[in-house]
Amino acid sequence: MLKKSKYNIIFDLENGESKMIANSLYGAADVLNSSEYGQYQTDDFSDPMWRERGYAVVPEEEQQAFQTQYMDFIDSRDTEEIQLFFVPTYNCNFGCDYCYQSEYTSSASVYEPAVVDAFFDYIGSEFAGRKKYCTLFGGEPLLPNEKAVQLVSYFLSKAKAHGLETAIVTNGFHLKKYLPVLKESLIREVQVTLDGTREVHNKRRPLKGGGNTFDEIVEGVDALLNAGLSVNLRMVVDSDNIGSLADLAAFAIDKGWTKAPGFKTQLGRNYELHSCQKNGQALYSRVQMYEELKDLIEKHPHILEFHTPSFHFVKSLRDNGELPAALFDSCPGCKTEWAFDYQGNIYSCTATVGKQDEVLGTFFPHVTKHDDDIEGWQDRDILAIEKCRDCNLALVCGGGCGSVAKNQNGSVSTPDCRPVKEVAQTGARLFFTPDGELRRLK
Ligand code: SF4
Ligand code: SF4
Structure with missing residues (x-):
């Protein structure tokens, strides 16, 4: 007897x-007309399409397919390749009003x-035989003082x-100063x-x-791309600042950046990670941000030359015809992502690095590990989080961010729910006709 798949999302x-x-x-997506939707609602799965596309299933077979894909x-x-963040300092030369690290206490880096x-x-012994790369993160890793330049140069030569x-x-303020080191x-x-x-940008x-930063950063980006x-x-x-997206996109297109090999873009949503923002009213929910992006792209389609938002699976559907x-897990912390700082501490990722109560061990002066905490991070996936097990959005959401979940609910093994249906609907209305x-x- 065929039943609706547990993982159907309809909007x-x-x-x-x-x-x-x-x-x-x-991996399927289709448009249903009102007659097809009527069949779906009444569990009339006589048309073989329902089973072929996976929208109607034998539950035991679906469970088997889930297990196979999970394994x-x-x-x-x-x-998979592991990303290893290293923080050479928590100091920063910028005073951004939304910085989530601004309340971190930071001893001067030595x-x-x-x-x-x-x-x-x-990392050579812990991740021996694994594909991996490093990422310098901060604070601001590219500070102008000679000690900072020496430390970064030393790090890059060892890598x-x-x-x-x-x-x-x-x-990006001191890119030109660092260019010779980066080139080598x-x-x-x-x-x-x-x-x-x-x-x-200068205001934010x-x-x-005080002091403007835009022109210096733009020169730095030009220098990197030219190199x-x-x-x-x-x-x-x-x-x-979202109203500035269309103009920033036009600026990047005029500069020739969007045609440069190796140029890509990302939009980050400003959100409250650990502490209250000075200007909390300006923050968007995910739903609001994607709705605003849809409106902006409809008015200024050139934004797509600069950046195309994913709208969860919808961009993939547009580009590849499939999801x-x-x-099964959207949080790479302690799995394919780790963070380390100049004080010798180990953390799960960039969201937790620098928070004293999130230290998971040390690599200097001695190696120590908080095995129970690390296991908590490593076990986190949609099967480990009770609410996710029965969620029809689970295979798109992946359980969200472990750090946000912990901040909200006190434990990593709790959900950070994503408005998958609303965001996908917004994207589908942008990219597809009815x-x-x-x-x-x-
Ligand atoms: S805790 Fe959040 S920021 Fe950190 S790796 Fe997981 S998803 Fe990413
Ligand atoms: S975090 Fe929430 S939305 Fe995401 S899979 Fe779990 S229950 Fe579903």
Whole structure:
């Protein structure tokens, strides 16, 4: 007897008559007209399409398919590349009003090559035989003082000697100073934040104590791209600056950045991670942000040349005609992501690094590990979180962020729910007509 799949997600398309149905276990998505939707509602699965596409299933067979894909997911994660963040300092030369690290207490960083040596010793033995790369993170890793330049140069030369690429997450103000060092190193990409066009960015991301930063960053991005280095341009978005997205996109297109090999972009949602924001009213929920993005893209389609939001599975559906692989766990912390700092501490990821109560061990001066806490992070997936086990969104949501879940509920093994249906609906209304054809936006 066929039953509706546990993982069907259904929402209205623009005209309110046709619906989109998607199923992440079987990778399928289709548009249903009102007659087909009527069949679905009454469990009339006589048309073989329902079973072929995975929307109607024999429950035992679905359970088997779930188990098989889950085992494949775990196996492939064991061979996935690991991202190892290293924080050389928590100090920063910017005074961004939304910085989640601004309340971290930070002792002055001391140039300490022995810590860098210990880091490479630790990752060499702990992650022996695994594909991996490093990421310099902060605070701001690219500070102008000579000690900072020496420490970063030393780190990058050791990474190169170990055959490891390094990505750098920077505010971008001192890129030109660091360019000679970066050119000699194995750099995967440099992530730089621009929060809008000149006026908007300068207001949000000034130097500490005041001072504009936009022009210096833009020159730095030009210098990186001219040197053939990859740039990942990030814009952190809330209601204060999202209106600047169309102009920033036009600026990047005019500059030729969007055509440069190795240039990519990401939009980050400004949100409360650990502490209250100075301007909490400006923060968007995920639903609000994606709705606003849809409106902006409809008015200014050139934004898509600069950045195309994923809207969960909808971008993949638009580009590849199918859904991405089922996501059994969206939180890489302590699995394919770890973070380390110059004080010798080990953390799960960038969301927890620098928080004293999140330390999971040390790699300097001695190696220590809090095994129980680490296991808690490593066990987290949609089967370990009770609420996720019966959730029809689970294979798209993946259980959300472990750090947000812990901040909200006191434990990593709790859900951080994502509004999958609402966001996907917004994306589907942007990219598809009610008949399921691609919408022409240009
Ligand atoms: S806790 Fe959140 S930020 Fe950290 S790895 Fe998991 S999903 Fe990413
Ligand atoms: S975190 Fe919430 S939305 Fe996500 S899979 Fe779990 S229960 Fe579903």
